Every structure is written in structure tokens, then in C-alpha cells.
Amino acid sequence: MTRKIAAIVNPYSGGGKTGRAWPAIEKKLTRALGPLTAYMTEGAATPHHLPAAGPTAKALKDGADLVIAVGGDGTINEVVNGFFEGGKPINPEAAFAFLNTGTGGDFRKTFGYDGTLDEAIEKLGQAEASPIDIGRLTFIAEDGRETARYFDNIASFGLSGAVDRAVNKAGISKLLGGKFAFFWGTLKTVLTYRPQAVRVTTDSGFDEVRNISTLAVANGRFFGGGMMMAPHAKPDDGLFDIVMMCDTTFKDMFSSSGSLYEGTHLANPKVTSLQAKVLEARPADANEIVLLDIDGEAPGRLPARFEIMPAALKLFR
Numbered sequence: 001m002t003r004k005i006a007a008i009v010n011p012y013s014g015g016g017k018t019g020r021a022w023p024a025i026e027k028k029l030t031r032a033l034g035p036l037t038a039y040m041t042e043g044a045a046t047p048h049h050l051p052a053a054g055p056t057a058k059a060l061k062d063g064a065d066l067v068i069a070v071g072g073d074g075t076i077n078e079v080v081n082g083f084f085e086g087g088k089p090i091n092p093e094a095a096f097a098f099l100n101t102g103t104g105g106d107f108r109k110t111f112g113y114d115g116t117l118d119e120a121i122e123k124l125g126q127a128e129a130s131p132i133d134i135g136r137l138t139f140i141a142e143d144g145r146e147t148a149r150y151f152d153n154i155a156s157f158g159l160s161g162a163v164d165r166a167v168n169k170a171g172i173s174k175l176l177g178g179k180f181a182f183f184w185g186t187l188k189t190v191l192t193y194r195p196q197a198v199r200v201t202t203d204s205g206f207d208e209v210r211n212i213s214t215l216a217v218a219n220g221r222f223f224g225g226g227m228m229m230a231p232h233a234k235p236d237d238g239l240f241d242i243v244m245m246c247d248t249t250f251k252d253m254f255s256s257s258g259s260l261y262e263g264t265h266l267a268n269p270k271v272t273s274l275q276a277k278v279l280e281a282r283p284a285d286a287n288e289i290v291l292l293d294i295d296g297e298a299p300g301r302l303p304a305r306f307e308i309m310p311a312a313l314k315l316f317r
């Protein structure tokens, strides 16, 4: 079968490494998969403008049936968003693939990809499409407008959202690598963060007000530059894995940070995990600002509704 392939390239990801390496990457991708058309991301992200989403939609409308995101977790998320318009896929037959060239690389870990870029390209050459679930999130953007956004990996709120905001401002530390950026951002923010009372409701019958440190709604397993937040999440089971860390103090964060990387934090009595197809969250006090995180970006705040779209995207893997 001949494919019409598009690559959506974020030249700024990986601290600018992707842009510099793109000519060489393009040659290798072409060798592995055949000819492709490259589209560059356009303009910096805002809550209503995702730089990789527009080029993705354009590529799909131009007839692409395989769209490869080339960038970090942020770019992967934006390309996934570009697959949908008005709540529907632009081309339900089109497949998605990603080549991680970012500083972090959380989404790929769920699929056990941790090799070099050359290995990832070689793998793509032999890949086949199989469906994964996608999350749909409606929330309040910074300008107060209700906004919808799709996510492939993990959307969360609480400390994670506050950390994102800090990390995205910490330009210099990000150049030193994803893990360091998140460690630094986490450290600074954790010092000042206090758990926030949030009413959490799910379609599976959970309805409680909890003092949330971080609540993750997970399709994939990793976030925050390598934390195994949802060790049992499966991106193709039609369900979110929900992991709530409640009432954690500064000391807990430190003593449990090692286990977060191992995924053993679920045994902690301050952690609740459950599965659901829909989760709604709103601050117990309507004036409280509880920040969201989607794959390393902080696009807005609660109240929010997270809804799973089973088998909504064909992932080439």
C-alpha cells in the first residue's frame, strides 16, 4: 500500500536540537518509510493556538494518511489535537506516529520505546497501525473561556499544573534536560504548594471532596519527565486510570518521589487509584484556582470534564 506521509516538525523542541537535526532525520525517515511532506509548526502555543495542530489538520486535508509528530510530548499532544475538528476525526482512516526528539519523552515510555532516534526510525519502518484511546478534556482556559482539548497521555491537576507553569517559565533549566527541569520546577513549586479541596465525580460512582495534591487522569503511564504516575494504565483498554495523591506534604513528596519513579506510590495510603470513563472535577471553593497540566503544558484550570474516546486514533507502532 502506498501511503501519503506527512511529518509535523517542531524545530524548537529539544531546546532547538530538532530543527538542527531535521535535514538528517528527514533523509532517514524517507529511507525507512518513503517520501514525505514536512510541515513546520507555526507560532508559540497559547490556550487557543496549538502550533502543531493547524499543520496536522492541513496535512490530513491534503490527503495524508500517516502523520508523524516530530518533537517532544507537547508536540505529540498538539498533533493529536490536529486529528480532530468539531469533535470528529478529520480522516478516521489516517494513522498517527511519533518520533520523540523532545527534552522529556514520557508518552513513548508507555510503549517501551527508550532507544536512540535511529532505532526509533528503524522501528517506524516496520510498524503497523493499531488503535489507542484518546482523552477529551473540557476546561476553563486562562482567559476564562471554556475550551476543549484532546490528550494522548496524561492530563492532571494540582501540583502538576503549578509545576508546569513554573517549568515553562524556567527556560534555562529546561536546556539542561527534562528530568532536571522538572526536578527544579517541582522543588521550587512544592515548597509553596498546599493541597486544594476538589470535588471529584466519576461515572464509576466515585463522588467525594478530596484534598488534592495531584490527580492524574491517565491514558499512558508516565508524566513529569519519567514519573510512573499510573503504572497500570493501558492506552487501549477504553478506560482512564485515575491516580489521586491527597494531602501529601512536602516531606511526603520527598520520601515518595523515588517510588513515583518506580510506580510503587500506589501502595501509599495517601494515594487512591480507580478506573473510569468520565471524571468531573471542580474546586470545592469556586474562587480557588486549581491548575491543569496536559503533557507538560499548563493550559488552564478547573472545573473540568475528562472523557475517554475509546479507540479514537490509529497509532502506527
Ligand SMILES: Nc1ncnc2c1ncn2[C@@H]1O[C@H](COP(=O)(O)OP(=O)(O)OP(=O)(O)O)[C@@H](O)[C@H]1O
Pocket: 010, 011, 012, 013, 014, 015, 041, 042, 043, 044, 045, 046, 051, 052, 071, 072, 073, 074, 075, 076, 101, 102, 103, 104, 105, 106, 178, 295, 296
Ligand atoms: N513555531 C514555533 N515557535 C515557537 N514555539 C513553538 C513553535 N512550535 C512549537 N513551539 C513550542 O514548543 C513547545 C512544545 O515543545 P515540545 O514539548 O514538543 O518539546 P520539548 O519541550 O523539547 O519536549 P518535552 O515536552 O518532551 O520535554 C510548545 O510550548 C510550543 O509553544
